[in-house]
Amino acid sequence: MRDRTLKYLLVAPAVLVVFATTIWPLIESLRLSFTVGRLNKPGSLDQYIGWENYTWAFLYEPAFWNSVTVTAIYTVLTVVLTTLFALALALLLVPGGRFRSGVQTLLILPFAMSPALIGVSFRFMFNPEFGLFDALFGVMIPPLADVSWLADPVLAFAVCVMADVWGWIPFLTLVLIGGLASIPRETLEAAQVDGASGWRVFRDITLPQLAPVLAVVIILKTIFSLKTFDQIFMLTNGGPGTATQTLSHYIYFNGMKYGQIGYASSVAWLMVIPMIFLTYAYARYVFRKN
Amino acid sequence: MASVSLRNLTKRWGSFVGVDNQSIDIADREFLVLLGPSGCGKTTTMRMIAGLEEPTDGEIWIGDQLVNDALPKDRDVAMVFQNYGLYPHMTVYDNIAYPLKVRDTPKENIAPRVQRAAEQVELSGFLDRKPKELSGGQRQRVALARAIVRTPQLFLMDEPLSNLDAKLRVSMRAELKHLSRELKITTVYVTHDQIEAMTLADRVAVMKDGVIQQLGTPDEIYDDPQNLFVAGFIGSPAMNLVNGSIANGVFSSADGTPMVNIDADDCSSVTLGVRADDVTAIDKGQGFTDAVVYAYENTGENTLLTVLCGGQRIIVRGDRHLRKEQDEVIGITLNAANLYLFDPESGLRLRDTGVRDNRSR
Structure with missing residues (x-):
């Protein structure tokens, strides 16, 4: 057998797996998004209706727009909060900073947990009867003692954001520590000697040099926030009502629970649009030449 | 302009002694070179003067001010770093202007002073470039211009020529000497190159293991070494x-x-x-x-x-x-x-x- 044939043969299994699990479902979901596509209606998976699923989402589905709004607010809040906390932590933990690197090991712990597990544990901790946070908040801020966290639309949303920020801080912090560590120390020292205060060194010297890494971190986190599903599913299951129903959750519910696989596919493809822009921006930052 | 006085200065990291109870008086307008092999404590001494390193013990006086607890920005010194320490995201102009901007110099005063500093180091044509577009020698000049754009009380130079190739080093050395005589500002200069020390210094402090072995004019150091280390370190061969x-x-x-x-x-x-x-x-x-x-x-x-x-x-x-x-x-x-x-x-x-x-x- 010639090397040429052999190398394709060796790669073939991997290509097949990727095709079967990623490419084919992608194509199939695009096809389904143009069909009636109801799981309980035989033949409807091949019954084409053009763009009707898409127009339906836009025109007649308040729940769709609700989930768009929830996802948007959720994304903005989690991205901003996670980035700010991670940046603050990274500044403290960077080598030569105030804390030794032993803390960095502890830091990775939340990131090692699966999002579903984070969801479950947060639900447990906010349980009105035996939740740790519920009790803690009750003791520290007595007016909050009787609050039923996950039953209130705003508070449930806040808990979701909190769980997400908590889970993502480690990863962002580690990336930012790397970015900070690669800033030449002499530039920071030169600025100090030149007369800059700590804040000005940060604003004029650290931040501009960290900008490329920061941009990558923000884009990545935005992608992850937009996709959020498992954590919400385990924590609030979109509720109360639809207060925490993100797009992914909405898609899952329509597709799997209501069996409207055609409609769910069309919404999924609508979500692809912002993702493409973000991925493009990400790729530009990561693979740019300079 | 000011004199500098180090009194019983000590720097320890755990059990390692970087600088061991050293005292020097540097006169106003003097060019003092700290000379020694790597790890002898010369850079640490300079960094303590700049405020980038905290002394374990002892006092640092700049003029009549005890600066031990002063932040670097409040010490009124300018420093040239071994790797230049240029701000990579700023143009040459902004690099040179930064010490002025950050000290709230009126805007109309900045441009002429940056121009003048750039002229003094022959960089006038490069003000719009970024540091990465410059050669090593040009970067070194930017660092110099950034130091001389203000009139600080004290110049600190940490092996400023060591990253340049041999030929450039010789010509930059002469330029440094010319500039220092022109500016007449107290200077502390760190180097491991004894020729640099001999040619630039008013006085040389030869250091080893955190201790000043001999402090004197280049002639004294060369003609009258006090110990084997100084004798073996100075002179080529x-x-x-x-x-x-x-x-x-x-x-x-x-x-x-x-x-x-x-x-x-x-x-x-x-x-x-x-x-x-x-x-x-x-x-x-x-x-x-x-x-x-x-x-x-x-x-x-x-x-x-x-x-x-x-x-x-x-x-x-x-x-x-x-x-x-x-x-x-x-x-x-x-x-x-x-x-x-x-x-x-x-x-x-x-x-x-x-x-x-x-x-x-």
């Missing part, structure tokens, strides 16, 4: 150091080869120091003693002979026309008027053991 003994007015190397007549008390163990210029190479049998040529090097402007004599290597500087072959036997004579004696144990110069010290004035 370094001073020849030969272990041996003195008996009846003759210095003999450790294996008993008589090398030179010397007017000193008998001594069973002594180190003789002699510079390459004070050894003359002549024909076999004509000198005080014979030696075998170990290596012959022609540098163009002169020649260097490494000879084996009394079991030790001695470097001889000859004129540019001297021609010798390896393994050739020649005669050498040490100039008895320019010899140094050291105690091999303590490394200290021997001056008061009956040695007629030729160099002390």
Whole structure:
């Protein structure tokens, strides 16, 4: 057998797996998004209706727009909060900073947990009867003692954001520590000697040099926030009502629970649009030449 | 402009002593060079003056101000870093202007001062470029311009020429010297290059293991080294150091080869120091003693002979026309008027053991 044939043969299994699990479902979901596509209606998976699923989402589905709004607010809040906390932590933990690197090991712990597990544990901790946070908040801020966290639309949303920020801080912090560590120390020292205060060194010297890494971190986190599903599913299951129903959750519910696989596919493809822009921006930052 | 005074300055990291209880007084407008091998504490000393490192003990005075607890920005110093420390995201103009901007200089004053500083280091045509578009020498000039754009009380330069190639280093050295005489600002300059130290300094502090070995003018350091370390560190090539003994007015190397007549008390163990210029190479049998040529090097402007004599290597500087072959036997004579004696144990110069010290004035 010639090397040429052999190398394709060796790669073939991997290509097949990727095709079967990623490419084919992608194509199939695009096809389904143009069909009636109801799981309980035989033949409807091949019954084409053009763009009707898409127009339906836009025109007649308040729940769709609700989930768009929830996802948007959720994304903005989690991205901003996670980035700010991670940046603050990274500044403290960077080598030569105030804390030794032993803390960095502890830091990775939340990131090692699966999002579903984070969801479950947060639900447990906010349980009105035996939740740790519920009790803690009750003791520290007595007016909050009787609050039923996950039953209130705003508070449930806040808990979701909190769980997400908590889970993502480690990863962002580690990336930012790397970015900070690669800033030449002499530039920071030169600025100090030149007369800059700590804040000005940060604003004029650290931040501009960290900008490329920061941009990558923000884009990545935005992608992850937009996709959020498992954590919400385990924590609030979109509720109360639809207060925490993100797009992914909405898609899952329509597709799997209501069996409207055609409609769910069309919404999924609508979500692809912002993702493409973000991925493009990400790729530009990561693979740019300079 | 100000004098600088270090009093009993100490820096320790755990059990490691970086700078050990050192005191120096630097006069106003003086150019002081801290010279020593890497790890000797010279950069640490400078960083403590800048405020980038906190002293474990001791005091730092700039002018009549105790600055131990002052932040770097409040010390009114300017520093040139070994790797330049330029701000990569700023243009050359913004780099030079930064010390002015950050000190809230009125905007209309910034541009003319940046222009002037850029002219002084011949960078006027490069103000719009980013540092990465410049050569090493140009980057060094930007760092210099950034330092001189203000009139600080004190300049600190941390091996500013060590990242440049040899040729550029020589020309930048002259420019630095010219600039420093023009600006007349107190300067502390750190280097491991003894030629830089000799050429630039008003005074040199030779450091080793966190301790100043000798503080003096370049002439004093060269002509009157206080110990073996200074003697061996200053000069190119370094001073020849030969272990041996003195008996009846003759210095003999450790294996008993008589090398030179010397007017000193008998001594069973002594180190003789002699510079390459004070050894003359002549024909076999004509000198005080014979030696075998170990290596012959022609540098163009002169020649260097490494000879084996009394079991030790001695470097001889000859004129540019001297021609010798390896393994050739020649005669050498040490100039008895320019010899140094050291105690091999303590490394200290021997001056008061009956040695007629030729160099002390």
